[in-house]
Amino acid sequence: xxxxxxxxxxxxxxxxxxxxxxxxxxxxxxxxxxxxxxxxxxxxxxxxxxxxxxxxxxxxxxxxxxxxxxxxxxxxxxxxxxxxxxxxxxxxxxxxxxxxxxxxxxxxxxxxxx
Amino acid sequence: xxxxxxxxxxxxxxxxxxxxxxxxxxxxxxxxxxxxxxxxxxxxxxxxxxxxxxxxxxxxxxxxxxxxxxxxxxxxxxxxxxxxxxxxxxxxxxxxxxxxxxxxxxxxxxxx
Numbered sequence: 001x002x003x004x005x006x007x008x009x010x011x012x013x014x015x016x017x018x019x020x021x022x023x024x025x026x027x028x029x030x031x032x033x034x035x036x037x038x039x040x041x042x043x044x045x046x047x048x049x050x051x052x053x054x055x056x057x058x059x060x061x062x063x064x065x066x067x068x069x070x071x072x073x074x075x076x077x078x079x080x081x082x083x084x085x086x087x088x089x090x091x092x093x094x095x096x097x098x099x100x101x102x103x104x105x106x107x108x109x110x111x112x113x114x
Numbered sequence: 115x116x117x118x119x120x121x122x123x124x125x126x127x128x129x130x131x132x133x134x135x136x137x138x139x140x141x142x143x144x145x146x147x148x149x150x151x152x153x154x155x156x157x158x159x160x161x162x163x164x165x166x167x168x169x170x171x172x173x174x175x176x177x178x179x180x181x182x183x184x185x186x187x188x189x190x191x192x193x194x195x196x197x198x199x200x201x202x203x204x205x206x207x208x209x210x211x212x213x214x215x216x217x218x219x220x221x222x223x224x225x226x
Binding site: 032034036041042043044045046049051089091093098099100101102103104105106107 | 118145147149156157159162164169170172204206208212213214215216217218219220
């Protein structure tokens, strides 16, 4: 079956530091890949996505590139802010299957200190 | 455009009781999915409904059920509650099937 593995947190950074959250996946077929973010007390929000190999998703200064050869989709941001403190989830969707069944990683908590 | 609305936001039940959670999707979204979020198991897919039909189902016991109405609003029900059912239940709607989900803030269920 499908699975997503992401680095465990918490990740603690200072403001303006570089952030990387590793994500690798196992899937049958060719999944679409996503990063979702959950701010305290809120539901998840889609941060970015990529639907095929070598696609780069980007949003709000965050980027992730779909690497089929390494089955990875690492999230990066060059200069984090306190407002980026949240839990980040990597997820995949099997494009060969009907519907919207997402498989999520365990989440990585990021804490950015001023 | 209003977001996904879940009610109630918080509830406390005792073992053996049942609970019904409600979700109103974004207007025009016909797909509604439910996820259970716990510290130990993370986010786990429960089921997805599209046009009143269950399209996908996760690996949860039959005590967990759901339905969708003609206006796309959805409910999920958990019968014979167990302590382990304590969780944040998240509803998400989608306009299609590309995996782009719009989540509500969740219903936090505590089972005593």
